[in-house]
Amino acid sequence: MILVSECLFGGRIVRYDGRACEETDSRFLIWKDEGRLVPICPEVFGGLSVPRMDAQRSGDKVIDRAGHDVTAKYEKGAYEAVRLAKESGAVFAVMKQNSPSCGSRCVYDGSFSGKKICGQGLTAEYLRKAGFIVFGEDELDAACALLDDIEKCDIRRCREGKSND
Numbered sequence: 725m726i727l728v729s730e731c732l733f734g735g736r737i738v739r740y741d742g743r744a745c746e747e748t749d750s751r752f753l754i755w756k757d758e759g760r761l762v763p764i765c766p767e768v769f770g771g772l773s774v775p776r777m778d779a780q781r782s783g784d785k786v787i788d789r790a791g792h793d794v795t796a797k798y799e800k801g802a803y804e805a806v807r808l809a810k811e812s813g814a815v816f817a818v819m820k821q822n823s824p825s826c827g828s829r830c831v832y833d834g835s836f837s838g839k840k841i842c843g844q845g846l847t848a849e850y851l852r853k854a855g856f857i858v859f860g861e862d863e864l865d866a867a868c869a870l871l872d873d874i875e876k877c878d879i880r881r882c883r884e885g886k887s888n889d
Contacts (some may be wrong), residue, residue: 725762726755726871727809727817727851729826732861733763740767742775745820747861751868752818762812766801766825766847781824782834786846789836795846798825802850809856815874817851818867821860828860 731739733756734746747753755761768774772794779788779798786798802825809817819826827845832838848858859867 725812727814729820730763730765738765769804770797770801780832780834802847816857828858
């Protein structure tokens with residue numbers, strides 16, 4: 725299974741601005757058709773509405789545009805994402821780049837000026853701390869390569885009569 729940002733999965737609008745941003749890469753769509761994807765929106769699981777005020781990471785905090793500290797809701801959603809990843813047996817995650825929750829390599833800098841910096845969203849951080857590999861939607865080549873390696877390993881174990889445990 726692959727944990728995925730629900731905004732990429734589609735079918736339900738969860739983005740802060742109420743817009744859709746479904747992933748259309750054919751490899752992603754194949755995973756979706758095969759039932760490999762486990763969608764989650766950490767912000768919604770954390771109790772935030774759709775639409776909602778945009779927010780950005782500022783150090784260890786997540787602050788919305790009005791200056792409110794919404795870190796607790798983002799943390800609640802991040803913990804839920806980790807729980808769901810473990811429960812579903814996810815082998816890795818594909819998350820929405822630039823998000824204060826899901827960004828895997830880049831996030832906005834907290835100034836609401838549109839500037840991006842190297843960093844990660846709170847959910848991506850918590851998933852990594854729990855041992856999961858996290859990719860952005862712009863890293864599907866690497867995600868596919870990892871999945872191919874995992875599946876080759878599983879096939880080899882099966883042929884050798886070994887358990888996946």
